[in-house]
Amino acid sequence: MPDLQALVTDFVLKLKRRKIEGSQATAKQTAELLRQVVSQQRMPYTNQASVLIDAVRAVGEQLIAANPIGELSNSYLFLAVGNIVRRVLHIIREENLSSTTAAMEGLGLTAGSDDDEGEHEDRPGLSAAAVAAAARSTLRAPSLQTLLEDIPESAVAPHPSSSGGDSEGKSKSADRGSRSKKLKHDVIEAINELIQDIDTCHELISEQAVEHIHQNEVILTLGRSRTVKEFLCAAKEKKRTFRVFVAEGAPRYQGHVLAKELVGKGIQTTVITDSAVFAMISRVNMVIVGAHAIMANGGVIAPVGINMVALAAQRHAVPFVVVAGSHKLCPLYPHNPEVLLNEFRCPSDLLDFGEFSDCMDYGSLGGSPLLHVVNPAFDYVQPKLVSLFITDTGGHNPSYVYRLIADYYSADDLVVQQNST
């Protein structure tokens, strides 16, 4: 355990110091850390799932609390951490559910008590059963049978916590002994799968490149995203010739890096300044950008400047395509995302330190300084500006994102930090 605690604090420190670059790396490392948490967790005979959930949630809270501003206004790194924590929680629930339903079906009992007990203990405030039932209905594959089954279940669900709890617990306890190893093992397996998914999402996405990029297409992108790079390179490898305009993406100028990478692959690349985006967009066939997070409403949190590109693309009816792995799907609905989901970088990106020190003196006489430098890191792109999301599960409309999210997250976990609030 101290070993684990050390790992967690180490990771938190890394996050705080921005040592981890990119949401993909963050997601992967978070998943690996949570795998450690799960594997080191000692499993009791009862309530295994809830124990696991508690452990993961505790770590997740720690990770998210590392963000100085709080969870709702977290940067993309913390969005990624939160996403992965939720994903792991969801995996545990799902694995538990599948094992219990397998057991239940064998015993001929109704499902649903297992989760109730766990939640009964640690958070009596929530109407746990209702939430769990709702969650379960979304977890299962929507077949006619489950639809039929769920109707009585949800009607019954609020009650059984008092009556059925003890009896069921006794009857199932023997069974759980045999399942104890199995659940943990399954969860770890599933987390491994998740890590693998994160690793391979680029390949899955770039496989679709040829379907979207045609011969002699002119593509515009801004900044650098690994997914975009892989996407374009995949199209190039399939013998498509096209031209790419890369807006440099001030103030990080990652566009330069992307341009160099693309040129290395033999793609015709033109670097333009960000201000020339509007001038060039009239000759562009498609805008392809990466994202930091896809919000539940289909909005996109992306590097700063993308909203400008999206507006220009809309004006010229150019398709605006966002490529992102499914680990970037975020189950939160954005509220005032330009401010609350943003992060501000150092002003020295824009102005040299000391250049305006004399002006600062002048200004501070009046109480507040005369000069403010605003250097936000992210833009929020409204769902209506996005033409298509290309994820590792295929292409999706912005209006469909909410459903994708229901596939990956459980409604219980939307608020990770519930104890503190």
Place this chain on the structure above:
Amino acid sequence: MDNRRPPRTVSDPKVRQVGFVTPGAAPPARYLSEAPTAAAASSPPSGDTAPPAISTSPVMIPPPRHSPSAPLAVPNPSRRDSLQIQVGGYNPPEVLLESPPLTSPSSRMDDAVSQFSEDPSISPCNGRSEAAKVASSFPGSSGEMMVMKAGIVGGGSNTPKSSWTTASVAKTRPGISEKERGAVVGMQNDGAGVSKTLKEKTTKAERRALQEAQRSAKAAAKESGAGVKLSAAPGGAVPANTKQGKVVKPPAQKKDGPQVANPSVSSEKKVVDRPPEKDRKKDVPPPRMQFDDIHRVEKAKRRAVVYQFEAKNRVELFRHLPQYIHGTQLPDLETKFFQLDPMHPSVYKVGLQYLSGNISGGNARCIAMLLAFREAIRDYSTPPEKALVRDLTAKISSYVSFLIECRPLSISMGNAIRFLKNRIAKLPDTMPESEVKSSLQSDIDRFINEKIVIADKVIIRHAVTKIRDGDVLLTYGLSCVVEMLLVYAHEVGKQFRVVIVDSRPKLEGQVLLHRLVAKGINCTYTHVNAISYIMHEVTLVFLGAASVLSNGTVYSRVGTACVAMVANAFRVPVLICCEAYKFHERVQLDSICSNELGDPDVISKVPGRKDLNHLDNRADIENLQLLNLTYDATPSDFVSMIITDYGMLPPSSVPVIVREYRRENLWI
């Protein structure tokens, strides 16, 4: 806006009201009273008196100053007054200039003959071939000068052309001139006979006189809005003359036609029957040089003073625009500084400053150019055997082509050059050289003062009425009008905050930021990518413009369109501040057909970011291009209002301004 407009109570049909008009204001009086205050406030505005008057006063458009047809000597007295009041340093001789003494052609003819009697080659033909010789001895722009001469000989009617066309027309010139010379010589040889010398003498003088008279007639005709009708010229010309006219006339040049006209025909008569369509046709701006046309580029290169290297790895989309390796011209030019004969040092200096980017911005470049021309005119003396008007026009044209080689002309400069050439073309021949020079210099001063300095003040007075307390004003880059506006608004005590949006590579916003913060204005600085973030708090956007085109498109520093677009998306009004002399009748839909390419290397290097060296050896990489656009075109639907010296207009009114005031711009 429409329902606020009062019913047409104004009796004077010439006074038009545009923009926001308060009912009950007496427009003409207001306008006149407003003008002096604007003129008087050449010192920093005192702040108390002017703004209230402005805020209530309607925005007036004075009647366009179409030059009335013949009796120019009796202009509208009221207009004269207003002109005199408006322009501070304005002395009577210049007012006289407005009405060139259109005395009888004969007397003028005499004058002209006496003036040029010492000229050995009086015949236009010989004169031209002479000019060609002289011109070809200049290193660079002989073709250009030739064209200008030909134009002047042809009646001076093609002077308002932009220099782009002259450059393109110049392509065909040299060969033809050779031919002409040959033809003339041949004609003189075979058509001579025994009485060759005698005949030549008489015809020379006659032809010369004819020429002068025709030119004056033509000028008069032109300024009255109509020209000489070709067929209206009755015979009466000497046979030799017609013959010559035929010989002289190059196949493409129709302007030489009126040469055949008889001097005895009064100019007033010809004036009337010119179809207006012909004049209308001239409104269409000439096509610009397309640099993907290899032949033309080759020819242009041969004439070039500046030795330039074409950049490698050019963007396919922008083949039609010139792009040179930046900095290669500079050392070459510097070595030429002392040997470059035809260039005046002040013009040369300005050219180098354009090249190095020390002077940028439409107004600054225009003023610098005009001042350089002014100096050149001051030091100008008509060489022997030359006519002042032709030689000076040719000189100016060669200066202009040199400046174009340093950096493509801005539209403001193009308009100013048009103005200057018109002034020169309109000069009466009888005027002594010193007077011509002083009048041209004061013309230039007047243009700078009236069209730029005072226009800016008027714009500021208009614009400041739109700023309310508590506003957050956003501006992009560095526009001198907007800067003056912000400073002025601060001085008159408006409470506001400024957001300065900037972009690479020029980072002109930092300059503005320095100046505004030094003035004590509360500023927020950000880059263009963050525009969607910052736009939430903005209430008004003020932008400058390099030009406003006839379809309402605002042609301005690259990035302006982005700012206007985002402002439009956030429902923030976009106000464009632009002097009316920058309006142009050209139309443009995108930023690609016409633009200016900057130095691509500045894109790869980010100052202060040593770690960004990914694009360093870009010349070796074949697939990589860097594109540094200088301008972009903002569609008119992003623009809420254009503030000019004629008032505040919607972008749809730009063609009206262009139509009504273009003539006035030319003939100030």
